[in-house]
Amino acid sequence: MIEFYPQIRFVHILAISLSGSLFALRGIGVLAGARWPQAALVRYLSYTIDTVLLTAALMLVTILPSAMFANHWLTVKLVLVVAYVALGVFALRRGRSRGTRAACFAAALLVFIAIIGIARMHHPLGWLLPWA
Ligand code: HEM
Structure with a gap:
């Protein structure tokens, strides 16, 4: 494949x-x-x-190949995907106040950007890697 x-x-x-x-x-x-x-x-x-x-x-x-995931970037990414989905649920549906929904929406977008960084860098630090 x-x-x-x-x-x-x-x-x-x-x-x-x-x-x-x-x-x-x-x-x-x-x-x-x-x-x-x-x-x-x-x-x-x-x-x-x-x-x-x-x-x-x-x-x-x-x-x-599994060697590509040796530094656990995929594991960290999956944890953040779960956080992104949960924040998304509160941003779109379950947040009781407008403030809660806005905060969850902003946090979800930040987590989404962090996930892309981890995927691009193949490293748990994502976008922060160049400064590590
Ligand atoms: C919000 C959800 C997700 C986002 C934003 C995201 C983002 C990305 C991006 C931008 C890439 C391309 C990286 C590159 O340029 O090399 C990528 C690749 C990849 N993603 Fe995701 N992803 C998501 C969900 C997932 C999930 C749930 C999995 C695993 C079950 C996954 C597994 C992978 C794998 C294995 C690659 C291939 C990396 C490579 O070819 O270099 N992704 N992802």
């Missing part, structure tokens, strides 16, 4: 761009008091994109 690695990586990155953009738009919509971010169509679109993202991610994990 290694011959499909570039295409699968491309699909993963495309899905990440779509997923992050949709989350950012929905978060702004929620903070503006709009109802469309919770519409069934928007939610199903989000589930579909995230399923593609995760499927491609799992395929990449299967294809790549």
